[in-house]
Amino acid sequence: MAKINPFKAVRPTRDKVSLVAARSYQSYTKDQREARLRDNPFSFLHIVNPGYRFDKEVSGKARYGLVKNRYLEFKEEGIFTQDQTSSFYIYRIVNRDGDMFNGIIAAASAEDYENDVIKKHEDTLAFKEIVFKDYLKTVGFNAEPVLLTYPNNDIIDNIITKVQQKRAEFEFTTTYRDTHYLWLVNDIEMVKTIQQQFENIPTIYIADGHHRSASSYLLYKDLKNSNPNHSGEEGYNFFMSYLIPESNLKIYEFNRLVKDLNGLSKEEFLIKLDEYYRIENRGKTPYKPSKAHHFSMYLDGEFYSLYLRKSQYTFETSLEALDAQLLYKTILKPILDIHDLRNDERISYSHGKNDIVEMVNKIDNKTYKVGFGMVPATIEQVKQIANDGLKMPPKSTYVLPKLRSGVTIYEF
Structure with missing residues (x-):
């Protein structure tokens, strides 16, 4: 009541x-x-x-x-x-x-x-x-x-x-x-x-x-x-x-922008991504994902699509199925060594209402090295995570x- x-x-x-x-x-x-x-x-x-x-x-x-x-x-x-x-x-x-x-x-x-x-x-x-x-x-x-x-x-x-x-x-x-x-x-x-x-x-x-x-x-x-x-x-x-x-x-979603590749070369970074994702280079053509567990990535002036290899990751809770959490668990934390999403100065956020223009501009002018985009969370996901007593990562939704x-x- x-x-x-x-x-x-x-x-x-x-x-x-x-x-x-x-x-x-x-x-x-x-x-x-x-x-x-x-x-x-x-x-x-x-x-x-x-x-x-x-x-x-x-x-x-x-x-x-x-x-x-x-x-x-x-x-x-x-x-x-x-x-x-x-x-x-x-x-x-x-x-x-x-x-x-x-x-x-x-x-x-x-x-x-x-x-x-x-x-x-x-x-x-x-x-x-x-x-x-x-x-x-x-x-x-x-x-x-x-x-x-x-x-x-x-x-x-x-x-x-x-x-x-x-x-x-x-x-x-x-x-x-x-x-x-x-x-x-x-x-x-x-x-x-x-x-x-x-x-x-x-x-x-x-x-x-x-x-x-x-x-x-x-x-x-x-x-x-x-x-x-x-x-x-x-x-x-x-x-x-x-x-x-x-x-x-x-x-709307929040895009993630990261200042460096944690000491990895571009090629080393892509190889590590390959463990969890099918990667396709989209070149200069802007790419925006349309499905859950698909991500866009912008790196060195080119767009990539990242599709989760479902055999490599299981969703045991409603939170783990959230794309913002998935990105954190598979890329930001294990590969880029970003643990504190609120306070780590190497990561920033740009809400998806601004589309991808802001993300591209900040990477092209060398302020950031790589950016990631995702589809927005749904109200059903938000409610289920709340009902389960779980908490989303910061900047999961722009409402x-x-x-x-x-x-x-x-x-x-």
């Missing part, structure tokens, strides 16, 4: 939402951030980068207090206002590729995370969880929803469709050419129906935002243990999430949609 609650969102005013909304801080280049901070006083980037006012980089706990101050200033100046009625928020994104995503922004339960009603498929780093937990404890809000996915549900779909027949509370297009829409749902019966439908769903899955959800859970534990009057309904018992049906997700920060804010 999944528990979700409506909440009183803090939101930008209608006239400023397009100016406030921001992508995640890390997704901007330094020059892009500088331009937005310089030219747009309403950008949410001013809140998450509070040192800009002082022309200084501020980090650690000193930054957390300044983030809270900037946030309060946005409220005091009327840039943000809080809804008076608890609501669910129907959110639609139409991206520049024509993909449409429809879901519900709600408060998801930290207890559901603890009890594995909300399932995870990626490992998190403990120190990052603690750092972000401390950040949340100071600032007191979520500004970017965790992306959760649930099985398709006709009743929820019908409610979303019905609500979207009315004029949206927000409608704005970003410079990235994505159009965003938001509708409020505070009708008592409609809210009750949505909650009842989720109560009938035994499991929902994290699609994106594992560290954010883990940090929210740690915050819940901290505040629960320090509150002698804990009731289970305090704001810290929940975290802001965007819930979207499984069929509406888009999952759309990506939401903007600052459009709805959940205070706790």
Whole structure:
């Protein structure tokens, strides 16, 4: 039984939402951030980068207090206002590729995370969880929803469709050419129906935002243990999430780029690959695999197809059948001596939405020596790995949609 609650969102005013909304801080280049901070006083980037006012980089706990101050200033100046009625928020994104995503922004339960009603498929780093937990404890809000996915549900779909027949509370297009829409749902019966439908769903899955959800859970534990009057309904018992049906997700792969061949010559490397793969040189013609357990490789200006020799590798778990894990077990670790996929500086990642152009450019300009591509994981694989209590390697999935920060804010 999944528990979700409506909440009183803090939101930008209608006239400023397009100016406030921001992508995640890390997704901007330094020059892009500088331009937005310089030219747009309403950008949410001013809140998450509070040192800009002082022309200084501020980090650690000193930054957390300044983030809270900037946030309060946005409220005091009327840039943000809080809804008076608890609501669910129907959110639609139409991206520049024509993909449409429809879901519900709600408060998801930290207890559901603890009890594995909300399932995870990626490992998190403990120190990052603690750092972000401390950040949340100071600032007191979520500004970017965790992306959760649930099985398709006709009743929820019908409610979303019905609500979207009315004029949206927000409608704005970003410079990235994505159009965003938001509708409020505070009708008592409609809210009750949505909650009842989720109560009938035994499991929902994290699609994106594992560290954010883990940090929210740690915050819940901290505040629960320090509150002698804990009731289970305090704001810290929940975290802001965007819930979207499984069929509406888009999952892309991440390409792997490696800086060297671990001391091997090209010929020695290909001979080692031959143990596990049938190799075909495709020359200059771009090659992108279309089947699981097939990989593309770009090396010395040429494309290769790699087809797994199934007699050499058996899939004993759902994780071992995942192509990102297969590549790690057969090439990255044994041949290229890459053991730590998160921290080894010899490996980098490029998500498949960028196709293979970025990978080719980085190898041609000698930044990297070899690159590997694969087909995306499926939602069925993601769910099965989560159900089995296993964890994918880092950068196994690049999931759309990506939401903007600052459009709805959940205070706790």
